[in-house]
Amino acid sequence: MTRGARDELAEKIAGEVALSDEPGATLRKWRTDFDVAQTQLADRLDVSPSVVSDYESGRRDNPGIGVVRRLVGALLDIDEERGGDHIRQHARVLSAGFESDVVHDLREYPANVGVERVFDAIDATELHRGGQDTVAGHTVIDSIAAITRLSSDEFFQLYGQSTNRALVFTNVTRGESPLVALRVVSPTPNAVVLHGLDDEAVWDRAADLANIDDFSLAVTDADLETMLDGLRGLP
Structure with missing residues (x-):
């Protein structure tokens, strides 16, 4: 797994969360897209599952950049340990371009x-x-x-x-x-x-x-x- 692909994807996810009107929902979207359970993500972050749930539901204040960085890093770490299929998929298309008639x-x-x-x-x-x-x-x-x-x-x-x-x-x-x-x-x-x-x-x-x-x-x-x-x- 190249660090470039991982870093580019991490920047994309973090930027999407930061710019979202509903950052918690955006975090949840990416977690479910990576097929990571709340409990698994919580274990990786050494927090209770309720903390992850609170961020995703908006019950906690919008996560700061430090929290977002940890969440994104944990998702990518889990995927790499599983073989990195999601990271590779994203890497294939981050720079993909198509003609408008297609x-x-x-x-x-x-x-x-x-x-x-x-x-x-x-x-x-x-x-x-x-x-x-x-x-x-x-x-x-x-x-x-x-x-x-x-x-x-x-x-x-x-x-x-x-x-x-x-x-x-x-x-x-x-x-x-x-x-x-x-x-x-x-x-x-x-x-x-x-x-x-x-x-x-x-x-x-x-x-x-x-x-x-x-x-x-x-x-x-x-x-x-x-x-x-x-x-x-x-x-």
């Missing part, structure tokens, strides 16, 4: 957002509910451009900072191509939205694939700019 929008949320709230924001109809109820960001992708122009590594970079997100595919006819493409990508996102069609036009196997790979699936026929405005209004 990716219309890619952003991370300051806190986890419920899948249902995301679907409501873009007037989407849910076809299948997966096992995860929240996402921490979204990527809006032109499905044809992504499938025809991106390599498998570049396709994975569409996840942004985490697979805990919603992938929204535009330029969709039935949804077959992007859903089949997702079958060879591991892990899959928490939610997928097919844009530009209604539930009657979607591929009849779409919900079956969503069930197999355990992600939430929805469709929306809102116009592109309206959908983007809805997503950018989250959380």
